[in-house]
Amino acid sequence: MAFVPLVSGGFTPLTVFDRWRRRFLAGVQDPQLRRSAFVMIGIAAGLAPLMAGAAHAALPKAVNDGADTLLMLIGSALVLLMTPGLAFFYGGFTRSKNVLNTMMMSFFLMGLIGVLWVVIGYSLAFDSGFKSPFIGGLGAMWMNGVGGEFGDAPLADGFNLSASSFALFQGMFAIITPALISGAIVERVSFKAWFWFCLIWSLLIYSPMAKMVWGGGFLGPFGSIGAIDFAGGTVVHIASGVAALVAAAIIGERSTWPNSKRPPHNVPFILLGAGLLWFGWFGFNGASMFAAKTAGYPFLTTTTSASAGLLAWCLIEWFKDGKPTAVGAATGAVAGLVGITPGAGFVYIPQSILIGALTALACFIAVQIKAAIKFDDSLDTFMVHGVGGTVGALLTGILAAKSLVSADYFPLSAKIMEEGGNAGLFIAQFKAVLFTYGFVGLGTALILWFLKLFMPLRVNENDEERGLDFVAHGEEAYDPMTN
Numbered sequence: 412m413a414f415v416p417l418v419s420g421g422f423t424p425l426t427v428f429d430r431w432r433r434r435f436l437a438g439v440q441d442p443q444l445r446r447s448a449f450v451m452i453g454i455a456a457g458l459a460p461l462m463a464g465a466a467h468a469a470l471p472k473a474v475n476d477g478a479d480t481l482l483m484l485i486g487s488a489l490v491l492l493m494t495p496g497l498a499f500f501y502g503g504f505t506r507s508k509n510v511l512n513t514m515m516m517s518f519f520l521m522g523l524i525g526v527l528w529v530v531i532g533y534s535l536a537f538d539s540g541f542k543s544p545f546i547g548g549l550g551a552m553w554m555n556g557v558g559g560e561f562g563d564a565p566l567a568d569g570f571n572l573s574a575s576s577f578a579l580f581q582g583m584f585a586i587i588t589p590a591l592i593s594g595a596i597v598e599r600v601s602f603k604a605w606f607w608f609c610l611i612w613s614l615l616i617y618s619p620m621a622k623m624v625w626g627g628g629f630l631g632p633f634g635s636i637g638a639i640d641f642a643g644g645t646v647v648h649i650a651s652g653v654a655a656l657v658a659a660a661i662i663g664e665r666s667t668w669p670n671s672k673r674p675p676h677n678v679p680f681i682l683l684g685a686g687l688l689w690f691g692w693f694g695f696n697g698a699s700m701f702a703a704k705t706a707g708y709p710f711l712t713t714t715t716s717a718s719a720g721l722l723a724w725c726l727i728e729w730f731k732d733g734k735p736t737a738v739g740a741a742t743g744a745v746a747g748l749v750g751i752t753p754g755a756g757f758v759y760i761p762q763s764i765l766i767g768a769l770t771a772l773a774c775f776i777a778v779q780i781k782a783a784i785k786f787d788d789s790l791d792t793f794m795v796h797g798v799g800g801t802v803g804a805l806l807t808g809i810l811a812a813k814s815l816v817s818a819d820y821f822p823l824s825a826k827i828m829e830e831g832g833n834a835g836l837f838i839a840q841f842k843a844v845l846f847t848y849g850f851v852g853l854g855t856a857l858i859l860w861f862l863k864l865f866m867p868l869r870v871n872e873n874d875e876e877r878g879l880d881f882v883a884h885g886e887e888a889y890d891p892m893t894n
Contacts, residue, residue, distance in 0.1 A: 476571075478703040480563075483576035486698020490583035493691030494521055494590055500684025500741070501594050503677040504790050508878025509598045510676065510888045516593035516605055520586050523606065524613055528582040529554055535618035536581065537626045544629040547622050554578060569819070572701055580698060581621065588617055588647045594790035595655035599665050599875050602883040604868045608858060612654065616854045620646045620847070630843045637823035638843035639816065639836070641709070642699040644753025644804040645847045652797020653848055654855040655788060661859045664787030666872050678737050685741035689717055692748045696755040709755040712763035713748065716755075719767030720747020727775050742795065746774040749799035754807030762810040766803060773802045804844050808837030 498514035505513045524532070531552050534540075540548020551557055558564045558575030566574045589609045593600075619628075624646050627633040631640070640646060675681060697710040724743025725735035750770025751763055758766065777794035788794065811833065818825035827835040859868065869875075874882040881887055 479570070479572040479701060480576045482698050482703040482706055483572050483580045483701070486694035487576070487580045487583050489691045489694025489698070490580070490587065491521070491691075493583075493688055493695065494518065494587050496684050496687025496691055497587060497590055498684070499680045500688060500745070501597065501790055503680025503682075503684060504594075504675045505597055506673060506878070507676045507889050508880055508887070510680075510880065511886055512602065512879035512883050513593070513597045515602070515884065516597065516600075517587075517590040519606075520590050520609060523609060524586045524589065525582065527610060527613055528585045532585055532613060532618050533557070533578050533581065535614065536585075536621035537578075539627070544627075544634050545623060546619050547626060570701060577701075581625075584643060584647060584695075585613060585617055585621070588643075588651050589613055589654075591647070591651035591792060591796055592655045592658060594792035595659040595788040596662050597789050598879065599869045600658075600662055601867055601870055602879075604862055604866055607862055607866070608658075611858050611862075612855065615858065616650065616654070616851055617646075620650050620851070624843075630846060632821035632824040634823070636842050636846070637827045637836075637839045638804075639757060639807065639811065639821055639824045639840070640753045640804065640843070641756045641807075642696045642752045644749075644800045644807065645843055648749050648752060648796045648800025649804065649844060649847045650851045652793045652795075652800055653851040655792035656797060657852050657855040658859060659786070659788045659793075661856065661863075662868050665789070666875050668787050669785055675738060681738055681741050685744050689714075689744055689748060692717070692752075696752060700756055712755045712758060712760060713751055715760055716751035716763045716767030716770075717744045717747040719764040720744055720750065720771040723747075723768040723771040724775060727772065742774070742778075742791070743771045746771045746795050746799050749774075749796055750803035750806070753800070753804045754811060757807055757811040757815045759812055759815075762812075766806050766810065769806065770799045770802045774799050801844055804840050805837065808840035809833055811836060 494517050498517040501517065502510045502514040531549070533554065534549055534551035535547045538548035538551040540550040542548075554575070557578050558573050562575035563573050566572055566577045589612055592612075593605070622628040623630040623634065624638070624640050625631060630636045630638050630645070632638075638645070692713055693710050696713040697706045700706040700709050721740050721744040724739045724746065728739045729735045747767035747770060750766045751758075754766065755763075774791075774795050777798040778791050781788060781791065781794050811828070813825075813828050813832075816825050816828055816836075824836065824839065827839055831838070862868065870879065870882060878887070
């Protein structure tokens, strides 16, 4: 018998009992027997819920109702949206003749890295075939065996989310990480060089970083260092920030910089991009909880840190320059989001507010230093993502709550906190940050030096002056007469 919802006029427990009572007693004529049978049926009905409870107790403790997998799928969609959001954010900062090229440097990676991740990137990050703490293996190429025949097999014991949804979710991180690097080298880098750089960097830098932190490798809670990174402080933000710093140094400054500085060509694009990033960050951090029941907590710490970052940046500008700016508000929000990323599930709400405010302050100071030394990181990629990720990772060590670092999922990290408290965890975080700077910095330099042997890394001065929208793509965002 199929039961329908009560609101649609279906069966209630009382009507079901009454129907069974009438059917069972239909052939019983003796009044005494009817009364006895009625009592027995009533007792049976009263015991039924207890019997059902006993049956449920024999089922697995964690019933896979699909909620955790749904969280992964929604989180994947949110994180994917961050890449177009980043395109708008970066595109608003550049000159109008370079806006399409700037946006394409992000948007294009949804194709390139989207394919690369499925073919081999995921396998290098999360397979265990090489039995190495630094790199995965080749057993999951083309997503071979990931999630079983229908993709619904669980990721591992103790996880209700499917392996296929986890692979999809991680792929969105792989897409946006190299896209972040583009902000440091826009308006002069060759699109061909950008293509090959992102392909090689994703395989040789990003996938090993994901393995070392999230795949049971060297840096993470199952490895040798015991650092914690909830959603990408080291893997995404420090890695992209350091790579951006190195790329800007090797490729060199724009030909007219800093003599012909111009304001952002479209501030509404910047605000739109920041809003999309904030929206997508709920998936970035919130879905990294991997459990729908408790995902609300990192959702909350994420938005409180972003709010604190926005407020802090505006107040600093207001005090320093006499007025808060829209660009500052957008940048402060992003700084707060970056800062909370490594600790979103490990700190309490007051600490998340502190992280957002301190990260915004640190990033603001970094931007001032960059301007003073005249270093052409075009859109402050290292100053926001590199510095913000570093501050967030270190503050996570200082402010993480022991009760939120579970020994079941973070065994070495929990042991470090048990024995050395937050000071011990801070040291582990510091080691992970130093390693990331060295590995990513050296690796990025080697990749760029290698590519330089085969192709120019930047366009010539005439093409730079003409504008990369037309030179690289044969298109222009606006009527040339309005440029």
